[in-house]
Amino acid sequence: MNVQVKPISSAKSGTGLKWDTPVPVVDLDVMERNIASLQQACDAAGVLNRPHIKTHKSIEIAKLQLAAGAIGITCQKLGEAEVMADGGIDDILISYNIIGAAKHDRLAALNARVSLMVSCDNAVVAQDLSRVVASGKRDLTVLVEADTGRHRCGVTTPEAAVELAVLIQSLPGLQFGGLLMYPPDGQHEQAVAFLDAARAGCEKRGLTIRIVSSGGSPNIACIGQLGATEFRSGTSIFNDRKMVDLGAATYDDCALHIYATVVSHPETGRIMLDAGSKALSSDLSGFKDFGLLPEYPQARIVQFAEEHGFVDVSRCQTIPKIGEIVRVLPNHVCPTINLSEDIAKLRGGKHVGSFSVDARGKVR
Amino acid sequence: MNVQVKPISSAKSGTGLKWDTPVPVVDLDVMERNIASLQQACDAAGVLNRPHIKTHKSIEIAKLQLAAGAIGITCQKLGEAEVMADGGIDDILISYNIIGAAKHDRLAALNARVSLMVSCDNAVVAQDLSRVVASGKRDLTVLVEADTGRHRCGVTTPEAAVELAVLIQSLPGLQFGGLLMYPPDGQHEQAVAFLDAARAGCEKRGLTIRIVSSGGSPNIACIGQLGATEFRSGTSIFNDRKMVDLGAATYDDCALHIYATVVSHPETGRIMLDAGSKALSSDLSGFKDFGLLPEYPQARIVQFAEEHGFVDVSRCQTIPKIGEIVRVLPNHVCPTINLSEDIAKLRGGKHVGSFSVDARGKVR
Numbered sequence: 001m002n003v004q005v006k007p008i009s010s011a012k013s014g015t016g017l018k019w020d021t022p023v024p025v026v027d028l029d030v031m032e033r034n035i036a037s038l039q040q041a042c043d044a045a046g047v048l049n050r051p052h053i054k055t056h057k058s059i060e061i062a063k064l065q066l067a068a069g070a071i072g073i074t075c076q077k078l079g080e081a082e083v084m085a086d087g088g089i090d091d092i093l094i095s096y097n098i099i100g101a102a103k104h105d106r107l108a109a110l111n112a113r114v115s116l117m118v119s120c121d122n123a124v125v126a127q128d129l130s131r132v133v134a135s136g137k138r139d140l141t142v143l144v145e146a147d148t149g150r151h152r153c154g155v156t157t158p159e160a161a162v163e164l165a166v167l168i169q170s171l172p173g174l175q176f177g178g179l180l181m182y183p184p185d186g187q188h189e190q191a192v193a194f195l196d197a198a199r200a201g202c203e204k205r206g207l208t209i210r211i212v213s214s215g216g217s218p219n220i221a222c223i224g225q226l227g228a229t230e231f232r233s234g235t236s237i238f239n240d241r242k243m244v245d246l247g248a249a250t251y252d253d254c255a256l257h258i259y260a261t262v263v264s265h266p267e268t269g270r271i272m273l274d275a276g277s278k279a280l281s282s283d284l285s286g287f288k289d290f291g292l293l294p295e296y297p298q299a300r301i302v303q304f305a306e307e308h309g310f311v312d313v314s315r316c317q318t319i320p321k322i323g324e325i326v327r328v329l330p331n332h333v334c335p336t337i338n339l340s341e342d343i344a345k346l347r348g349g350k351h352v353g354s355f356s357v358d359a360r361g362k363v364r
Numbered sequence: 365m366n367v368q369v370k371p372i373s374s375a376k377s378g379t380g381l382k383w384d385t386p387v388p389v390v391d392l393d394v395m396e397r398n399i400a401s402l403q404q405a406c407d408a409a410g411v412l413n414r415p416h417i418k419t420h421k422s423i424e425i426a427k428l429q430l431a432a433g434a435i436g437i438t439c440q441k442l443g444e445a446e447v448m449a450d451g452g453i454d455d456i457l458i459s460y461n462i463i464g465a466a467k468h469d470r471l472a473a474l475n476a477r478v479s480l481m482v483s484c485d486n487a488v489v490a491q492d493l494s495r496v497v498a499s500g501k502r503d504l505t506v507l508v509e510a511d512t513g514r515h516r517c518g519v520t521t522p523e524a525a526v527e528l529a530v531l532i533q534s535l536p537g538l539q540f541g542g543l544l545m546y547p548p549d550g551q552h553e554q555a556v557a558f559l560d561a562a563r564a565g566c567e568k569r570g571l572t573i574r575i576v577s578s579g580g581s582p583n584i585a586c587i588g589q590l591g592a593t594e595f596r597s598g599t600s601i602f603n604d605r606k607m608v609d610l611g612a613a614t615y616d617d618c619a620l621h622i623y624a625t626v627v628s629h630p631e632t633g634r635i636m637l638d639a640g641s642k643a644l645s646s647d648l649s650g651f652k653d654f655g656l657l658p659e660y661p662q663a664r665i666v667q668f669a670e671e672h673g674f675v676d677v678s679r680c681q682t683i684p685k686i687g688e689i690v691r692v693l694p695n696h697v698c699p700t701i702n703l704s705e706d707i708a709k710l711r712g713g714k715h716v717g718s719f720s721v722d723a724r725g726k727v728r
Contacts, residue, residue: 020466020728054670076671096671097627097636099687102384121628124686151626152672153636188531263461264485264517272461272517277699279727282646306418306698307440307460307727308516322488323463335641339723359395360725361705363643363671364384 019325019351020257021261022275024337025344026238026355030255032064034237038220039069042231045224050074050093052215052234055334057359058343059087059236072230074215078103078110079362085114087358093117093213095180095232097145097153103364104132111140117211119180121145121153126168133173141177143213146198148191149184158197165198166205178211178229185246187216190226195227240333242285251294253306256343257327258291258336260309262320268350269314275328277304281335292329296320301328314345375510380427382717383689385625386639388701389603389708390719394619396428398601402584403433406595409588414438414457416579417600420700422707423451426599438596440580442467442474443726449478451722457481457577459544459596461489461509461517467728468496475504481575485509485517485545490532497537506532507540507577510562512555513548522561529562530569542575542593549582549610552589559591582612604697606649615658620707621691621698622655624673626684633678639692641668645699656693660684665692 019025026219042049052074062073062084072091075081076338078086081092092114098107110116111133120126120142133140144161155161161179169176180200183191191214199209200224214223215232217239223231235242238256241248260275280291282304290301290309296316303310309328312318322324330336338361386484406413413586415429426437426448436455439445445456456478462471474480475497484490484506497504508525511518520526525543533540543562544558549553554596555578563573578587587595599606602620603613624639644655646668654665654673660680667674673692677683684690694700701707702725706718 019465020465021464022727070394099627100382100385100625100689102382121630122686125627128687147630151630151634152669152674154628156631226521238552253480261464263463263489266485266511266515266517267520270515274461275727277645278648278702278725282648282699283641305516306702310516319429323492335646338670339725339727358370361642361703363386363639363703 019259019344021259021325022273022279022287023091023259024340025257025259025346026256028345028347030253030350031237034239034253034255036084038233038236041220041223043069047223047228048229048230050213050232051237052076052095052232053080053084053359055237056235056337056343057354057357057362058355059084059089059358060085060355062089065237069111071230072115072311075359077128077363078106079364080359081108081110083359083362085110089114091115092362093119093143093232095119095145095213095215097121099125099128108136111138112136117141117177119143119145120164120168121155123164123167126164126171126174130171132172136173139173139175141175143177143180143211144168145180146194148181148194149187150182152182154182158194158201161194161198161203162205165202165207169207176207178209178213180213181226181228183219185216185248186222188219188222188227192225192227218246221248235333238333241287241329241331254329255338257294257329258331259325260328262322262324262326265319265322269312271311271313271320273301273309273311273326273328275293276306276308278306279339280304280309280328280330281332283332283335283337285331287331291331293326295327296331302314353357368488378658383708385623385624385689386637386643387708388620388704389621389623389710390620392709392711392716394617395601398603398617398619399429399432402597402600405584405587407433411587411592412594414577414594414596415601416440416459417444417448417723419598419601420701420707420719422719423448423453423722423725424719426451435594436479441727442470443728444723445474445480446470447723447726448696449474453478455479457483457507457596459483459509459579461485463489463492471496472500474500476500478634481507481541482504483507483509484528484532485519487528487531490528490535490538494535494538500537503537503539505539507541508532508675509544510558513551514546514547516546518546522558522565525558525562526565526569529566529571533571540571542577544577545590545592546579547583547590549580549612550586552583552586552591554587555699556591581607582610585612585709599697602697605651605693605695619692620697620701621658621693623689624692626686626688626690629683629686633676635675635677635684637673637675637690637692638671640670640672642670643703644668644673644692644694645696645703647696647699649689649695651695655695657690658693659691674715697699
């Protein structure tokens, strides 16, 4: 699971600028290329693009995705969707089981003001959703979440999907819209088989699967084979070390790095960064260390304290000096961005403003 | 490293209240007892109490600590200290190597308005600090950070500490204040030996070690043996699974849990929570799973997605139902709180308001 380290061809050190670190920095040219690539892949496959904003959590970036051709956005939590709706985005899928009385008023209010879909994998959630919208003016479209091998949420058989679809359609205020899937990376066969069986079963019960939402950035490569009508991709807007390791992106596709400063060189072979678990997150994503330093590919972030990165530089030919700013490619960019208030914009090596991480921390 | 799971004696389920989850919830009675215990331990040892706010990041909680007898607070980053100063707290130690032109104006401004100390473990940082305050009206007190076995930051020998102390005292605008240590849990011998040698060396050079700041919540038990004049404790205000595992707290001392809702029961033996890595953090802290469910001690949070906790309930006699709210004791409470905007207050089982996590995400 270790990435093969090699220098980034477009490597530029951030040391020429007075960066206040640690800070996430996005290369706008690369990000815009990634936005366009996703849209082109969707267009070529005849699949609608509904990018997942969990990665960037920024209204401004979501609007760039919509301007490029996306039909709407995907959020994972109600709180994220509220922030995006406040920002003027009016077509939202929340790919999540929303449940609980504390969320009823919020969900009803959101359904009244934007075109909203949610997913659901069980009858308890479906009945709770119905209670929320039964008295509202607008029905809520619900997708049945299917587990096609990732073993997260989702009904596990096409038969269960059909039963849940029938229940949803029978409940006041709910409209059955179709299926939501999140196939394991590169594995579309199980999803298609599930979909075919569920479609046949639904037709027997007089129901139509109108929408098939699929997702996962590593599945962009097989987007045309998923049976999907819509596609959710989050990570591909920035990419990260994990995407490169999976072969779903190259280093040149990585738009976002955390800039960090060397604050100490306490002993031979070890330097300390001002970025720890509170700046980069402890998400290993299968790696044995906490991020990649593209300009120092032999360096390894072997340990974190909350505000310290412990970097083993014993194999490095040159060692970053105290005060030097280095770039770190995060293992998993999504939880990393969620730790930040803003993302600095880089254009042609110049710092040209910031994106606000508007939905940061909106886990409810 | 696995904790021995057992039910919390004071276990109360949160299900009776309409909690909007996931949410950190603090039992005020337990927290207040923890604040008092730390103060009593410091008082009994004749050591000044300077709690570390990195755990709670709340101005209101910091003021409770000051009201209980703390002489000031400790912050890890400049941005945290700015928030606390804005909240009216005027005696702050930043236990960190602060470096870089982007921070100069901020540090100078902070030094002008509060009683400020910082730590430093190298000459580059010392010279940078001097540039910041040389033209200011008030000198900056600098503690030399010593590595006494934790191998994070810190000079590694008493001789190097003395040399750095001499440099600091020679630089315009800086005052050498003493030493800052962070001994490994329960290991005070190396710290005391370092301190004795550094003190003798400093005296030979005409310098006095006025302040010895030590810290680490597990070191409260040996607070009188550290040679410290001041003590920094963060985690003890809430405690967590790691503190219990280390024997530094009991389950009854754990003031904070994340309340999470069961959103799915997709297959036998597995339920899904609405709290994932963005609510609880991926910080394993040496454990093999991501937190403890005190009411369901046989349950194991075996995996995280960003907004999903995968819980193996195959060994549970009763299984929490969809819609049920469960409590999760985090492995490491500090990065967990940093993910939240607020902490709900619980008093006698009633929800009585919230603390704001004012310095959340202030990593710069």
